[in-house]
Amino acid sequence: MKKTKNKISNKKKQQLKSKIGKPPGTLIYVGESIIEKTVITLTEYNDNEFSVKKIESIEDLQKLSIVEDEKVRWIDINGLSDVDFLVKFGEIFKIHPLILEDAVNSNQQPKVEYYDDDIFLVMKKITWEEKQDINYDQISFLFTSKFVFTFRDDTKEDYSSIHQRIETGKNVFRKSKADYLFYVLVDYEIDRYFLVLEELNERIEEEQEMLLENPTQDDLKRIQSLKRDAYRIKHAVRPMREALSSIIRQESNLITINHLIYFRDSLDHIVQVNESLDTLRESITILIDIYLSSVSNRMNEVMKMLTLIATIFIPLTFIAGVYGMNFENMPELGYKYAYFIILGLMALIGVLLLLFFKKRKWI
Numbered sequence: 001m002k003k004t005k006n007k008i009s010n011k012k013k014q015q016l017k018s019k020i021g022k023p024p025g026t027l028i029y030v031g032e033s034i035i036e037k038t039v040i041t042l043t044e045y046n047d048n049e050f051s052v053k054k055i056e057s058i059e060d061l062q063k064l065s066i067v068e069d070e071k072v073r074w075i076d077i078n079g080l081s082d083v084d085f086l087v088k089f090g091e092i093f094k095i096h097p098l099i100l101e102d103a104v105n106s107n108q109q110p111k112v113e114y115y116d117d118d119i120f121l122v123m124k125k126i127t128w129e130e131k132q133d134i135n136y137d138q139i140s141f142l143f144t145s146k147f148v149f150t151f152r153d154d155t156k157e158d159y160s161s162i163h164q165r166i167e168t169g170k171n172v173f174r175k176s177k178a179d180y181l182f183y184v185l186v187d188y189e190i191d192r193y194f195l196v197l198e199e200l201n202e203r204i205e206e207e208q209e210m211l212l213e214n215p216t217q218d219d220l221k222r223i224q225s226l227k228r229d230a231y232r233i234k235h236a237v238r239p240m241r242e243a244l245s246s247i248i249r250q251e252s253n254l255i256t257i258n259h260l261i262y263f264r265d266s267l268d269h270i271v272q273v274n275e276s277l278d279t280l281r282e283s284i285t286i287l288i289d290i291y292l293s294s295v296s297n298r299m300n301e302v303m304k305m306l307t308l309i310a311t312i313f314i315p316l317t318f319i320a321g322v323y324g325m326n327f328e329n330m331p332e333l334g335y336k337y338a339y340f341i342i343l344g345l346m347a348l349i350g351v352l353l354l355l356f357f358k359k360r361k362w363i
Contacts, residue, residue: 038081045173190273311357
């Protein structure tokens with residue numbers, strides 16, 4: 001696992017080095033995509049029609065770029081490593097080079113930018129699969145007067161739930177314009193954050209139980225991992241608050257007044273996510289305190305036991321030391337049962353000390 005991470009890190013360093021000195025708008029992919037060929041999915045609908053299909057050729061894209069009907073069209077671009085194709089794609093749909101440059105750079109901070117009337121939004125797709133670390137991917141949205149574009153690197157996401165909503169939502173979804181689709185896509189990713197926070201909360205609770213039972217060095221490693229994950233989530237989510245606030249304040253012609261309330265709802269969700277993250281980070285700090293306290297208590301118990309044992313053996317060692325001296329005139333040495341008497345005395349002292357400790361509730 002460590003070697004794999006080092007390879008990925010070295011690859012990303014080389015990608016970043018290749019960007020140095022290049023003019024603005026130069027497309028250099030920075031990411032960890034395993035998608036060899038870009039997959040383009042077109043979703044289009046209106047009151048009466050709904051369809052989802054793959055776009056296989058440049059010619060199809062050129063025909064699509066000049067349509068003039070009132071259908072809502074969502075073009076999903078999955079796989080961003082083929083920058084030559086993306087350059088052609090940008091030329092066909094007249095997408096600003098700076099937008100594509102940000103889309104292919106997975107190191108972007110969440111942000112919103114405005115190009116004429118177009119809205120470009122970058123946010124982080126965060127998933128936490130069972131028995132795996134948190135996955136941080138980037139997804140970019142471009143909302144224009146004719147299309148909603150999504151740019152991503154994701155082999156598992158198929159957006160089937162959103163397609164189902166569009167297909168069945170004849171009274172709401174299909175009657176709304178593209179701004180509602182834009183909201184749904186953004187809110188879909190925000191809803192993921194709550195799932196990640198719930199998983200993080202469960203792991204914190206599990207770790208707390210283990211700490212109270214038997215703290216180990218592995219617990220400290222897991223706590224540090226949780227702390228790092230919480231920081232990365234916070235780093236990915238926090239800028240979204242300002243981005244959504246900007247969309248609400250901008251009063252773009254692309255977003256109708258009736259649909260602004262939905263973006264306000266998404267903003268409320270982001271605020272909740274940030275507040276929950278603050279609470280979870282405090283819980284992780286408490287975990288560290290619990291770990292240190294548990295280790296300290298455990299050490300105190302060990303030291304107490306060792307002290308009690310030493311206290312019991314101090315008088316016994318004294319007696320053994322006295323009768324271990326080589327003096328000829330020690331009267332007890334002449335007694336026939338002196339050895340057994342001394343052993344009995346030592347045992348009695350040990351028992352009395354144990355009873356005394358128990359009475360004082362030291363053991």
